[in-house]
Each structure stands twice: as C-alpha cells, then as structure tokens.
Amino acid sequence: MAEPQPPNVQEGADAPDVLPPNAEDRKAAQAMSSLDAKGGEDDAAPKKEMDLKALNNAMKNLGVAQDQKTPSSAAARKEEAPKKLVKVDQADVALLADQLAMSKTKATELLRAHDADAAKAMTAWVTAAV
Template sequence: MAEPQPPEVQEGADAPDVLPANAEDRKAAQAMSSLDAKPDEDAAPKKEMDMKALNDAMKNLGAAQEPKASATAGSKKEEAPKKLVKVDQADVTLLAEHLDMSKPKATELLRAHDADAVKAMTAWVTAAV
C-alpha cells in the first residue's frame, strides 16, 4: 500500500528545483538540464561560444608549435646537406645481402660513405658492436 502524500505534492509532477550546495554539483546539474533542453533553444549562442573556443584553441595551438618548428628548422640547418653520390647497384645488392638490410638502407649507407662499399661495411660492423 502506498504511503499518504502531503497535499502540496501532485502525482506525476517533477521534483522541485533545488540548487545543490557546492559549485561542482551546480555545474553538473546545469549540464544535465541542458541535455533536456530542446535542440533549437539557445543554439546560436552556444554555437558562437563553441566557435570562439575553437578559434582560441587553434591560436594557442599555433603559438605552441611555433617554437618547436623553429627548433626543428635549426636542427636541420646544422645537418650537412646530403651529397649527390652515384651508387653502383651491385654494391647495394652486396650490402643488402651480406649485412641483412633493405636496399634503401644499403643505398643510404653507401651514400653516407661516398659509395665506397668497404668503408660502408666497416662502418656498419663497427657501429653494430
């Protein structure tokens, strides 16, 4: 059997709006009530706010990446430019087979050692130890 209700309580009515005591609970309650709102209510102000937040985030993102980009560019300037060295295909195959590496890696190793297979193999073996 149901308990008797006070006269001010109506069956099927929503609970009275009581604001929570702390700010965190108030924010959560506001977020929950915004979920119940109709989609066309307050759509324009929210969209403007979202666009403003997006623009601010993009500006901050761009500003945060600028020092990194300049640092990366500085480190690339310190690297020596790659030499244009003609590499013999037989040497590439030799290094690829004997040092168990891919042909592009063997080509890069040969270019780094002026297309000298002996220097490239010596450097690979000494670096591996």
Template structure:
C-alpha cells in the first residue's frame, strides 16, 4: 500500500487537539469534580459516623407493635352475604377480598358500598 501524504499541520507524536467543550460539558465536569471532592473529604467520614449514630438511636426508638387501632376500640363483626360479594365482583370488577372489605366497611349494605365506590372513583 502506498503511503498517503500527511496534512501540513500534523506532526509525528503530536497529540490530537482537544475538541471545543460545550458549556453543559463544563458544568457536568465541575459537578463531577465537586462530587469527587466531597467523597474525599475527611468530614464525610465523620458525617457518616454521625448519621450511623442517629440511625441507631432512631432504630431503638421504633415501636414495631401495631398501634393503628387503639386498645379500647372493639371491632364489630359484620356478616357479609356472598350474593352481595358476587354482585360487587361482577359489576365493579373487584376481587372477592376487596368486595368483602368494601361491604364490611359499609356494614354489609350493598347500596352504601356501591354509592361509596362510585363516589370515590
């Protein structure tokens, strides 16, 4: 193969000139260098230790018991008719558990359950 002539401005061993950098690229590079600088700070290690201590204290104060219902409230038992459940399943396209839950929330009354469902939707 024949060697092609080189352009006049190209010299052997010279690096390629840097492409012009857009403003967005400069901003991104500055942001990345700030991130790198923040990761290398000695304060970051101290901050992580403080965060770990705060997390430990918060975890100790968590109460995993079910506090959603007060202890003195008695749940009332609502008997739900299966025909009403199937009616809601067929007409509202709900699952059986959702239909049962909706009926229990409205004391087993189909009209109240339908009205509430339509009002919310």
C-alpha cells in the first residue's frame, strides 16, 4: 500500500526546480532552460545571442574552453609558470621507475618537481596515491 502524500504534492508533477545561490549561476541555468524550451523558433535571434553569451559565461566559469585553440584558465596558468632546470641523476630515475612502477618520463618529471631528491619524490608519490 502506498504511503499518504502531503496535501501540497500532486501526483505526476515534476520536482520543483531549485535555483542556484548566485546570480551568475541563475543566469546560466535560465539560459540552459530557455535553450531547451525554445525548440525550433527562428524569430528570436537577439534572444539566442543573449542565451549564447550566458552559456559562454557559464562555460568560462566552469573552466571549459570555448574551442580547442583557447586554453582554459588552469592550463594557461600552468604554462605561464617558469620551469626550473633541475639536473636529474639517471640512477634515481631508474630507481623510481622500478620501485613505483612508472615510466622513466614520469619518474623524471616527479624528480624535477621535487628538486631531484628521490626520497622526497617517493614520499610525495606514495602520500598522493593514498
């Protein structure tokens, strides 16, 4: 037997939409819902441009690039950071590759990130994996 429902619940009704807390997210949600509701209307060109702007803004806030040529902000920050020149001993690379079951390229990158200190690199790898 079914449980009794509160009086304000209608059978077959959709769940109420919950609005996001900030204004930008609300605009993005509104743009997405209007894209779904619009269907095949051709007379709303200005509204379509506004919806696309809102969608693009939402995508930028998520960190997703609009096209493959434009890097996302996280990738751009990573490329802008200056890379340190650290000389890595090949014996340490072989040790990390063997003990941590990784490629020599990844072992070299891990060592460079930890100033060519094998103990620090191994500790960082193990604590990151846990």
